[in-house]
Amino acid sequence: MLSLRSTSFTILVAVLAFTLVIGAGCGEEDEDAEEARGELTIASTNFSEPWILAEAGKILLEEEGFEVEHVRNIEGSTLLHEGFMAGDFDLYVSWTGTQFAGVLDMEMSEEWRDREKVEQYVKEQFNEEFDATWFPSLGFENTYALAVREDFAEEHGLVTTTDLVEQGLDADMVCAVDTTFLERPGDGYADWTAEYGLEFAEAVPMDYGIMYRSVGQGDVDAAVAYSTDGRLVAENLQILEDNKSFFPPYDGAFAVRNDALEEHPEIEDILSVMWGAIDEDTMGALNEQVDVQEREYDDVAREFLEDMGWID
Secondary structure, three states, X not given: OOOHHHHHHHHHHHHHHHHHHHHHHHHHHHHHHHHHHOEXXXXXXXXXXXXXXXXXXXXXXXXXXXXXXXXXXXXXXXXXXXXXXXXXXXXXXXXXXXXXXXXXXXXXXXXXXXHHHHHHHHHHHHHHHHOEEEOOOOOOEOOEEEEEEHHHHHXXXXXXXXXHHHOOOHHHOEEEEOHHHHHXXXXXXXXXXXXXXXXXXXXXXXXXXXXXXXXXXXXXOEEEXXXXXXXXXXXXXXXXXXXXXXXXXXXXEXXXXXXXXXXXXXXXXXXXXXXXOOOHHHHHHHHHHHHOOOOOHHHHHHHHHHHOOOOO
């Protein structure tokens, strides 16, 4: 006959064993749930702004159980989009103007100066032509801009790009441009200079990593810069107004393949915290941390998400 003590011990052992089995089962279910989220690839081109934004999207998705690879330094918007269409990437970061004038090959005219109209057109065309979704704007515009040294602008009273042409200063100037802008049709170097009548003595292809410093140090006279680049302030550069509104609106946003979105519709909800949440000053400050302070882009992205309260 079993004693009360041995009976209690037997019951306790059985309960513990049952608990361990249930716990192990729950662990397997949790692991399966995480695996069920799937794998995603997000891509960015070759400078700090898309690195930071793509990394922020990566972190948000990973926080919700996705396994995400961030492919950086794709050379130019055309290659980026081609990889996207081939299924190499599920998501990427870009700007409405890049798609409008580049990928979609649209010409700028007065009717397309409206930011919302351009954004809606890009959204519709992505769905119809590319079976993809163009998500809402992140809240900021990063357009191309002609930058010169502040002292040069003050000396000649320069405010607009037309001022430069009217004074005939461009003929003796060397202008730095990145390769993508130099070669891109629609809103690239050839069409831009033709619109304004700019005739620089030379256009020098240059990486953005050294472009701003080259202008600041006087190695070149001007550069086609990004309006949200933190190095503009660091190098004491002044943007000349695009007074002819040559460049289309450039609102930053994510694009996602519809097959990925259909399989994982929660992608939209996860990334939606970023919609409209980043203004030009904020984006410029984030870029400055990478380009001037030389912080790692992934650290900047994570700190930003933490400051916004989107992750712990």
